[in-house]
Amino acid sequence: MNYWILIQLFFVLVILMIFIYQVFIIMAAIRAKRSSGIPLPSVWKITLVASVLLSLVSIIAIVILR
Amino acid sequence: MDPRLLEQNRIERIHHTPQTSEVVKRLEDSNLIKLLPDEKILSVQRQHWLVIFGRMIFPLFVAVVALIIALILPLDNLYALLPNALYLKTFFTLSVICLLFAVVIYEYLSWYYQFYIVTSRCLMHIHFFRIGGFFFEEVFLDQMMQQEITRRAPNLFFDVLGIYDVYVEFSQLDRPEPFIFKSPSDSQYIEDLVENLTIEEIKKKEAQK
Numbered sequence: 088m089n090y091w092i093l094i095q096l097f098f099v100l101v102i103l104m105i106f107i108y109q110v111f112i113i114m115a116a117i118r119a120k121r122s123s124g125i126p127l128p129s130v131w132k133i134t135l136v137a138s139v140l141l142s143l144v145s146i147i148a149i150v151i152l153r
Numbered sequence: 154m155d156p157r158l159l160e161q162n163r164i165e166r167i168h169h170t171p172q173t174s175e176v177v178k179r180l181e182d183s184n185l186i187k188l189l190p191d192e193k194i195l196s197v198q199r200q201h202w203l204v205i206f207g208r209m210i211f212p213l214f215v216a217v218v219a220l221i222i223a224l225i226l227p228l229d230n231l232y233a234l235l236p237n238a239l240y241l242k243t244f245f246t247l248s249v250i251c252l253l254f255a256v257v258i259y260e261y262l263s264w265y266y267q268f269y270i271v272t273s274r275c276l277m278h279i280h281f282f283r284i285g286g287f288f289f290e291e292v293f294l295d296q297m298m299q300q301e302i303t304r305r306a307p308n309l310f311f312d313v314l315g316i317y318d319v320y321v322e323f324s325q326l327d328r329p330e331p332f333i334f335k336s337p338s339d340s341q342y343i344e345d346l347v348e349n350l351t352i353e354e355i356k357k358k359e360a361q362k
Binding site for chain 2: 091094095098101102105106108109111112114115116118119122123124125127131134135137138141142145148149152
């Protein structure tokens with residue numbers, strides 16, 4: 088059972104890192120939009136938000152599933 | 154009709170599509186690009202769209218292979234080691250999908266917010282989307298003497314497809330390293346444009362003498 092907690096912790100950390108990376112991507116995208124004035128296509132906005140939500144849901148799922 | 158005028162019309166038809174004009178207008182309005190009164194933007198180009206494909210192909214391949222391995226891995230062997238092998242597979246799949254999304258979005262945004270701009274006075278490379286800050290490179294054509302303008306293919310695949318890098322080389326004293334347009338969407342147009350600007354600059358200098 089201890090192994091299982093370690094595995095869960097490993098995956099939570101991996102997806103948490105991906106989540107932090109995605110937050111940096113969002114921040115950089117907002118900065119790019121402000122400085123250039125060129126908006127991001129809606130499809131990519133949705134994809135960006137969906138990917139962040141997926142990471143969050145994944146973290147919650149890994150914590151909940153036992 | 155004058156063949157040069159015909160060529161100019163052809164170029165304008167290609168490069169002044171509504172989408173490009175919109176980008177030019179927005180860039181002119183932004184505070185970053187300060188144009189002189191007699192300066193105008195002649196060309197704004199992103200990298201060729203195949204560049205994103207080239208950057209994404211390796212992560213996509215790795216992700217697909219990882220997912221296939223995870224899905225076809227026999228559960229019986231894992232059950233002997235772990236009680237929740239199905240969960241393990243799910244976690245792995247979720248991690249790979251999340252990572253893939255992040256990489257694909259990063260590569261797309263990196264391409265989307267990167268421009269090579271040629272104005273009547275300078276060459277610019279602007280990278281708006283950067284996690285570690287903003288990148289802006291500018292070379293004033295009237296301050297430097299261009300020595301050579303060449304097109305080189307970055308690899309064999311791009312050579313076959315006609316996608317080239319454009320190298321603008323200057324005299325060693327002015328700028329030792331060349332200004333590189335990396336795989337612009339129309340390298341031929343960039344080359345012609347810089348060549349024309351160089352000729353104009355030489356004529357101006359000769360007239361001043």
